[in-house]
Amino acid sequence: MPTKSAKKAVETADRGVKPVRRRLSPAERRIQIIEAARALFCEGGLALVSMRNIARRVGITQAAIYQHFEDKDAILFAIAEEFFTRLIEDGMEKSNEEADPIARLKRGLRGYIEVGLSRPDEYRLVFMTNVPGFKRRGMHRVPPGEEAPVELTKGKIAYAFLQEQVRDLIGSGLLCKGDPEVVAEAVWAAIHGIVSLILTHLDFPWAREELIETQLRILFDGLLPDGSPSRGKVQAASPKA
Amino acid sequence: MPTKSAKKAVETADRGVKPVRRRLSPAERRIQIIEAARALFCEGGLALVSMRNIARRVGITQAAIYQHFEDKDAILFAIAEEFFTRLIEDGMEKSNEEADPIARLKRGLRGYIEVGLSRPDEYRLVFMTNVPGFKRRGMHRVPPGEEAPVELTKGKIAYAFLQEQVRDLIGSGLLCKGDPEVVAEAVWAAIHGIVSLILTHLDFPWAREELIETQLRILFDGLLPDGSPSRGKVQAASPKA
DNA sequence: CCTGTTACCGAACAGCGTTTATTTAATGTC
DNA sequence: GACATTAAATAAACGCTGTTCGGTAACAGG
Numbered sequence A, B: 001m002p003t004k005s006a007k008k009a010v011e012t013a014d015r016g017v018k019p020v021r022r023r024l025s026p027a028e029r030r031i032q033i034i035e036a037a038r039a040l041f042c043e044g045g046l047a048l049v050s051m052r053n054i055a056r057r058v059g060i061t062q063a064a065i066y067q068h069f070e071d072k073d074a075i076l077f078a079i080a081e082e083f084f085t086r087l088i089e090d091g092m093e094k095s096n097e098e099a100d101p102i103a104r105l106k107r108g109l110r111g112y113i114e115v116g117l118s119r120p121d122e123y124r125l126v127f128m129t130n131v132p133g134f135k136r137r138g139m140h141r142v143p144p145g146e147e148a149p150v151e152l153t154k155g156k157i158a159y160a161f162l163q164e165q166v167r168d169l170i171g172s173g174l175l176c177k178g179d180p181e182v183v184a185e186a187v188w189a190a191i192h193g194i195v196s197l198i199l200t201h202l203d204f205p206w207a208r209e210e211l212i213e214t215q216l217r218i219l220f221d222g223l224l225p226d227g228s229p230s231r232g233k234v235q236a237a238s239p240k241a
Numbered sequence C: 001c002c003t004g005t006t007a008c009c010g011a012a013c014a015g016c017g018t019t020t021a022t023t024t025a026a027t028g029t030c
Numbered sequence D: 001g002a003c004a005t006t007a008a009a010t011a012a013a014c015g016c017t018g019t020t021c022g023g024t025a026a027c028a029g030g
Helices: A026-044 A051-058 A072-096 A101-118 A120-128 A154-171 A180-200 A208-223 B026-044 B051-058 B072-095 B101-118 B120-128 B154-171 B180-200 B208-223
Strands: none
Touching (some): A026 A051, A101 A120, A101 A180, A154 A180, A180 B120, A180 B208, A208 B208, B072 B101, B072 B120, B072 B154, B101 B120, B120 B180, B154 B180
16 A cells, blocks of 8 residues: 555665675574564554565665575564564463462463553464465464474464463363363463454553453353352452563 | 465456447446455455456456545455444344343354354454554444445444343343443453454364354353353354254 | 685566546536 | 537556566685
8 A cells, every 4th residue: 555655764774885795694684684574563563564674674685585584474474483482481471470270370361461462563463464375374383494393383382381271270170171172272262352352443442451351250250160269359460560 | 475376367357359448337336346356355365356356357447446446445344344234134133033131142142153254254354354554444433434424334333232232131130240341342352262263273173163162151151140040051053054 | 816605686577556647438418 | 419528447657565586796615
């Protein structure tokens, strides 16, 4: 949409009159490119992340990027992986602050929501946008990179973390019975629904905290067995940073 | 991504050597354009819906479309509106088959899920894709068309339908107390999460019905007051058509 | 110092959404 | 039936996009 622009805030990086070209090691360039892409992405969303914009920032031509990345998608994938890493670290960190396993789960879910809301563009990229061609390198897929078939996607790790907790809770009778896999999916769906909902209607003036608490209360009231002492209680929001 | 094509299955519509141009009434052309766009959309998702492809199908040039639609987004919006209409009609129809208000709500939610899963591309378009520039003509926004400021978006109607049911249920004490608006959002989030989850991982081999039932059970167990006779029961799936 | 390797550039291709000036078909009105 | 008006259509262009290709030049090892 070349009409509604506001795109050209991208710095020309005119590196002098002489196009004296500097070679960098692939490792360095790779990092430069990812960082430039991430910066553009955070500034104006996916729309700003074009090969030419990235190249302009790095100070090379767009064609040079293909020396380091197979695709534009490969760059986005790198960004997504970084986001997942944050998601995992935040979730684990928050979770480990709690001793009670139910509280642990709640904290982890809260952490997920908070990360999602604090990095809306990345969340959308990973979970809400079917990036045209983002070749399904998602939660349940392996990365297509021929070079790294060992390392699974961070998304799988993040999801396995949730699955494990749910499995343990059901195993020890703290959560209602049911196929742990299915319950885990259901839990994730409920949480994702909240984040997705808020991100889709960013303009809508609702009280986020109230909505989040309501959702968590409903979710855990539905999950916990009838006599559980945790029923009806809502985990307090984590202290604002 | 001009590389991995498979795009050119779009029929050239070369209407003879003579470019004898036929004028059609705006109403007719408008329908033609929407239908062409919808067809392309269903065939290959958003990627195939380009102004040039639409025009080729209709048998006009791409510029002519702008006589009938302000934007590409306006075309997508029209598709979305049609989808919402289906969502509303299906939901209401299914709902009205039930007498018990709780069962009514369950049926409506089931209807929503089924429509979403049966029309994945449209669901993604409306609820999961931040169409670049889809100028936030979403659930909570009015359409920007200057010509029709009276008619609100179908999305608002659909959502109001859910809100009303939740409000009534809370009012009559059948659902746990809480701000009806917030509870309605939470319910929608849970349901949307399920659809979104399944659509995002279409390849993942899970039992959909089981996942849907689990989610609905958890949701309603969380919503219903402790002594409610409906607790723990799951509404049976609607008979396959 | 010479020689490979390869990171990089310049130019191009095909597609995209959109705009402009221009043509031409259809529809009144006399 | 002839003429003026209206607006649906066109052709061509603009600037953007992702990607490819042939050549160049910078660095590394000998």
